[in-house]
Each structure stands twice: as structure tokens, then as C-alpha cells.
Amino acid sequence: MSQIKKTPRSRVKRKPYRGDYDFDTVAAVLDAGFICHVGYNIDGKPYVTPTSYWREGDQVYWHGSSASRMLKAQEQGIDVCFTVTHVDGLVMARSAFNHSINYRSVMLFGAAQKVEDEDYKLKVLETFTEKLFPGRWAELRPVTRRELKATTVLHMPIEEGSAKIRNGDPGDDEADYAWPVWAGVVPLAEQAGQPRPCPRLIEGTKLPKYLKPLWRLK
Amino acid sequence: MSQIKKTPRSRVKRKPYRGDYDFDTVAAVLDAGFICHVGYNIDGKPYVTPTSYWREGDQVYWHGSSASRMLKAQEQGIDVCFTVTHVDGLVMARSAFNHSINYRSVMLFGAAQKVEDEDYKLKVLETFTEKLFPGRWAELRPVTRRELKATTVLHMPIEEGSAKIRNGDPGDDEADYAWPVWAGVVPLAEQAGQPRPCPRLIEGTKLPKYLKPLWRLK
Numbered sequence: 001m002s003q004i005k006k007t008p009r010s011r012v013k014r015k016p017y018r019g020d021y022d023f024d025t026v027a028a029v030l031d032a033g034f035i036c037h038v039g040y041n042i043d044g045k046p047y048v049t050p051t052s053y054w055r056e057g058d059q060v061y062w063h064g065s066s067a068s069r070m071l072k073a074q075e076q077g078i079d080v081c082f083t084v085t086h087v088d089g090l091v092m093a094r095s096a097f098n099h100s101i102n103y104r105s106v107m108l109f110g111a112a113q114k115v116e117d118e119d120y121k122l123k124v125l126e127t128f129t130e131k132l133f134p135g136r137w138a139e140l141r142p143v144t145r146r147e148l149k150a151t152t153v154l155h156m157p158i159e160e161g162s163a164k165i166r167n168g169d170p171g172d173d174e175a176d177y178a179w180p181v182w183a184g185v186v187p188l189a190e191q192a193g194q195p196r197p198c199p200r201l202i203e204g205t206k207l208p209k210y211l212k213p214l215w216r217l218k
Numbered sequence: 219m220s221q222i223k224k225t226p227r228s229r230v231k232r233k234p235y236r237g238d239y240d241f242d243t244v245a246a247v248l249d250a251g252f253i254c255h256v257g258y259n260i261d262g263k264p265y266v267t268p269t270s271y272w273r274e275g276d277q278v279y280w281h282g283s284s285a286s287r288m289l290k291a292q293e294q295g296i297d298v299c300f301t302v303t304h305v306d307g308l309v310m311a312r313s314a315f316n317h318s319i320n321y322r323s324v325m326l327f328g329a330a331q332k333v334e335d336e337d338y339k340l341k342v343l344e345t346f347t348e349k350l351f352p353g354r355w356a357e358l359r360p361v362t363r364r365e366l367k368a369t370t371v372l373h374m375p376i377e378e379g380s381a382k383i384r385n386g387d388p389g390d391d392e393a394d395y396a397w398p399v400w401a402g403v404v405p406l407a408e409q410a411g412q413p414r415p416c417p418r419l420i421e422g423t424k425l426p427k428y429l430k431p432l433w434r435l436k
Contacts, residue, residue, distance in 0.1 A: 009263065013287055014282075014283055014285060014286055014287070035303065035305055035319075037255040037257075037266050037268075037301060037303070038266070039255075039257040039264040039265060039266035039299070040264055041259065041262075041264055044259075044262075044297075045227065045297050045299075045327070046257040046258055046259055046264055046297055046298060046299045047257060047299050047325075048255050048256070048257035048266050048299045048300075048301040048325070049301070049325075050255075050301060050303040050321070050323055052319060064232075065232055067232060068232050069231055069232070079263050079264055080264060081257075081263075081264045081265050081266045082266075083255060083266040083267070083268060085253065085255070085268040087253055087408070090350070090410075090432075092351070092354075094358065094359050095358055095359040095360075095361070095365070096343060096344075096347055096355070096358050096361055096365075097361060097362075097365040097368075097369070099347070101253075101270060103268070105268055107265075107266070107267075109263070125314060126314075129314055129317070132308070133310070136310075136399075137314070139399045140312065140313055140314050140397075140399060141312050141313040141394050141397045141399075143313070143314055143315060144315075147313070147314075147315040150315075151315070169414075169416050169417060169418075170416050172416075172418075176359050177418045178420070179358075179359045180420055180423065181354075181357045181358060181359075181423070182415070182419065182423050182424065182425055182426050182429075183415070183416040183418075183419055183423075184413050184414050184415040184416045184419065185413065185414045185416075186410050186411070186413045186414075186429060186432055187410065187411035187412070187413075187414065188408055188409070188410055188411070189408070189409060189411065190305070190406055190407070190408055190409075191406070191407060191408075191409040192308075192404050192405065192406055193404070193405035193406070193407065194405070195402050195403065195404045195405075196387075196402050196403045196404075196405065197400070197401070197402040198387050198388050198390075198401040198402045198403075199387060200387075200390075200395050200401075201400065201401055201402065202396070202398055205398065205399070205400050205401075206400065207400055208400050211400075211404060214308075214404055
């Protein structure tokens, strides 16, 4: 199994047994979501912007308006920290101190690069749409040249970083297991609800099949 | 209604109509969650760390181990960006370009301060527990002096920042409403599942009443 770079920056210091540098583990955490938080500096001050992303191979991608201040800063190749977090449960222990959260997270470090080639940009945007909604790209009104120009796509290699994962039951102090309070895990997961059609939807338009698996979204 | 500071940093530039500087709006977005992403620099490089938080009055609080590299850096009063994001839906338009996400987010800027007074620290930790599980604090094995020392609590005023919110239906180009593809919103929400008791739970321990409202968690 290939490993990603463990560096002074990416090494998990607190509770190092929760750290994981295996590429496949990192990729699995990334593939379970589509919202990341990207950290970067403008004039030496930190910003954290939530945005959508996708992974393909050893790259993560994110995109937005070419007018975006965030993307304009990042496309210069400045340092970024790319973080993805899934909250899986509230871990309720017998003491406040041992309460915790079950989660899967990934932190990646590096510098983003802009996708310059317009054909390649179109291809990776198709990949993003198809990852969320397989089959939808061909059904959509095609992308125009103007729209493509108005969209910036950045990517960054999955090279330096780590996954950090906590799962399982509360870990209480040995003496506390006799304390008479409920303890356990409340699982949490992102769930999709019943799709709400656009009020201007053409009458008789069927709900696409690719929305069905979203009900199993985790 | 009180407003928070609109500055060159906190003003929402892209789609400014999505920006909101009203304190109550910001507070409502903060109160709907308990996981934030805090951005900060160490040696000039950006880091984004997910952590739990709570709000009380005009302050946000977060905490962790006193040994945490993140908290040790932040308690020096360095600049931080505190971001909270709730993903409310996938917005499916007739063109790829007009696809979007419904969300509520808050970005706050400032410098964190450490809660130094031990009694006050204990009080704010109680507030956090009670916000998530009203009534649990009194049931738990009491916090020890050693645990309190091992915990760092930081806080930051809600002073400079903004909320950014998108909701509602897809916004398509006028001509595209005639395009024959399904369009609408797939709602997304964080849901709690059936609590899973700790395998070492004392037999007969009842599920606390304060877990019931979690089934309505949004």
C-alpha cells in the first residue's frame, strides 16, 4: 500500500495512534464527502473557506468563480491546508473529560495549481458532476465557452498530509466504568431527504435514477 | 438588531446578497452546530483543524488538550479564522454551471484568548456539556483538578465576520427553464441514529431523556 508523506507538519502529534498515512485510507475519507475547508493566507492573515471538492487519482480538485478572491489567491501557488471532516458520532463517557467525537478527517498540505487547458477543465468538471450524479452530465444543457472561462478549477496532489480517525466506544478511566450514568455513542450521519422539484420544472419530468443512491448517503 | 463588523476582510465579496452581518443570524448559524474549522498559522504556514465549539453570548469557545499544538499556538493570541458550515442541500440546475449548494456558514476573524481562571473554565465546560445534553453535567463523575489543568479553553468575541447563506431553488438562465432535465433540491441534514450503549454499561441503565431531542438534530 502506498503511503503519503509524514513530515513535521503532517505527523499526527496528539493521539498519534489515530493518525493514518496510507493513501487508500486518505482516499476513502476524501471520497465519502464533497465539502472541504481550505485554509490559506491573504496578507499574512488566515482564511478558511468551505467549498465543494472531488478527488481523482492522486489529486484533489476544487473550483469556483474566476472572480473569487480565494481562488485568485490560491492559484498563485501559495500554501494551502485542505481539510475534510466527517462527524460520525457523539461519544458519551462517564466523565466530561472522556467525552469525545467519532470522526474521520483528512488534512492535506501543499500548493494548488490552476487547470489551464480548457478541454481538460471541461473534462474534470464532468468528472465532478458524474461523481455526484452518474449520468447527469449528458442530460444537462451543455457548458458554454463563456461559462468555462468564468470557472476556475484548482488541483493539488495528495502528497503530504494525514488522515485522523476515531471510532468505537467511550474510553473511560477504569474506575469510572462503575459510575451509574448512561454511556455510549450517538451515531451521526448526513442524510438526504426527499428531493424537492423546482417550481418551474416541466410537468411530467421524472426524478432521475441517479438520485436514488443518495438516500444511502453517509 | 446589533450588527457585527463589516471590514475589508469580512465583507462577502462574491454574491454579496448572500452575506449577513446581523448578530442574531450569525448566532443562529453558530447555535445549529458544534463542529468548527479553525484556521491559523504556524511558522507562516496555514493549518485548518476541525474541533468542537459552543457559543455563549458574544463569544465562541473551543477546547482541547493543553498539550495540543493547535491550542498552544492559538493561545498566544495569533490571528485565527473560525468557520462553521452547515450543508443543507444539493441544488440541481439545468446547466452544470448553475448547480449549487444550499448552506449556512459563518466566518469569524480575531484572536483567541485563553480562559485562565480555573473556576470559570469549569463553568464554561459545564455550559458546553449542558448545551449538547441538558441535565448530563450533574450525572457525570465530577471533573478532577488534574483534568481541568489538562484542558485548555479558548474563546474569541463575535466581533468581525459574516454569515453567508444560500437557500431555495435552482437559479437557471431564463432560456434554460425549457431544458428537459430534472431540476430541484436534494435536502441534506445531519441526523442522529439509535444510540449504541457502551458494552460495559451497567445493566439496567436507562437511556437519558436529553438524548431524545437529538433525533430532531438538524
